[in-house]
Amino acid sequence: MYVLIAGGGKVGANLTRSLLRGNNEVTVIEQRPYRFEKLEAEFEHQVIRGDATELFVLERAGIKRPPDLLVAATGDDEDNIVICQLAREKYGLSNVIARINDPRNQLYFDLLGISPTVSATGAIMGLIEHEVPEHGLIHLLELRKENLEIVEVTVDKSANCQGKRVRALKLPEGARLISIVRDGKAEIPDDETLLVAGDQVLAILEPGKEDELRRILLHD
Amino acid sequence: MIGCGRVGSAVALQLQGSGWDVTVMDENEDALGRLGEHWTGGFLVGHGMDIKLLRDAGIEEADAVVVTTDGDNTNLVIAQVAQKQFDVPTVIVRVLDPARAQFYAARGLRIVCPTSSAIETLVGAVRQAEEASV
Numbered sequence: 001m002y003v004l005i006a007g008g009g010k011v012g013a014n015l016t017r018s019l020l021r022g023n024n025e026v027t028v029i030e031q032r033p034y035r036f037e038k039l040e041a042e043f044e045h046q047v048i049r050g051d052a053t054e055l056f057v058l059e060r061a062g063i064k065r066p067p068d069l070l071v072a073a074t075g076d077d078e079d080n081i082v083i084c085q086l087a088r089e090k091y092g093l094s095n096v097i098a099r100i101n102d103p104r105n106q107l108y109f110d111l112l113g114i115s116p117t118v119s120a121t122g123a124i125m126g127l128i129e130h131e132v133p134e135h136g137l138i139h140l141l142e143l144r145k146e147n148l149e150i151v152e153v154t155v156d157k158s159a160n161c162q163g164k165r166v167r168a169l170k171l172p173e174g175a176r177l178i179s180i181v182r183d184g185k186a187e188i189p190d191d192e193t194l195l196v197a198g199d200q201v202l203a204i205l206e207p208g209k210e211d212e213l214r215r216i217l218l219h220d
Numbered sequence: 221m222i223g224c225g226r227v228g229s230a231v232a233l234q235l236q237g238s239g240w241d242v243t244v245m246d247e248n249e250d251a252l253g254r255l256g257e258h259w260t261g262g263f264l265v266g267h268g269m270d271i272k273l274l275r276d277a278g279i280e281e282a283d284a285v286v287v288t289t290d291g292d293n294t295n296l297v298i299a300q301v302a303q304k305q306f307d308v309p310t311v312i313v314r315v316l317d318p319a320r321a322q323f324y325a326a327r328g329l330r331i332v333c334p335t336s337s338a339i340e341t342l343v344g345a346v347r348q349a350e351e352a353s354v
Contacts, residue, residue, distance in 0.1 A: 053292070053293055053317075053320065054317065054319065054320075055319040055320070055323070056319070076293070077269075077297075078269070078291065078293040078294045078296070078297045079293050081293070081296075081297050082292075082293040082296055082297070082320070086320075086323065089323075089327070090323055104269075104270075104271075105269060107271065108269070108297060108301060111300075111301065111304055111305055112297075112300060112304070
């Protein structure tokens, strides 16, 4: 695979290292002289010096070949947005991945249709939520392109679904239970499955159905 | 007005002078100084990517947004947000790099590229001098 990486900081440099180890072809673009020199010492001709939001720099790095994948991994969210827009719309790349530095900018990436995105803060928040669920609904996985997400809930004694069969829950369109873990054993529920306190339930749903699902499974 | 440097502040003052109700945003509080002692329009300190600040500045009711911060990419993103998220009828954005200016102009943004204008003017001036000397 040929991968173009914009930004050779910690993220970009380590991506380059890992991808090269996996026998991929990589070009990394770095603007700052000090970083560039360090990268060049390690990766030699696979580093290009310049501003990855400049068309001639992208072209020198081989964006016209085109790469199988571009990763916009700079420390600046506006730069990452522009790099992805140029890659997709000017050079016709279909696979771009963008790093989000400030999670508040997620909405701009979404607004401009840039996905998938990766945010360290978002990932850590996901892990924290998994440890300390705020509203009982733990986000496990977001499938942005498919417009679906997988969540986990733990049924407690006062939960609305406790003691009910799946059929009786009347789950909304766009939401399904996919598994129930009870005493360490997972099973795929059907209409007749009875939910009891202690069950860990995985559900798949369309974003926006969380509140409804939370009401049905947990509390009003 | 997002960005209150030399260009942004001058545009703000001229528009206000011709009767527009102008609010200016800049990251740097000192930029207010560029608007003079008698500035009566709005002035908010903060980043143009801050969606709450954009709302506080009244972007939802704005007839026009002019984006002139010192970063091309920041300007391009803010302009697209103004257009797509807030449906501002007129969005004008300054982009210094002619290549990016051309690409985004083709995608429907109203771009002003001072670099291209400077190049045209300079080349024109040299050609005029050439003609005069012939």
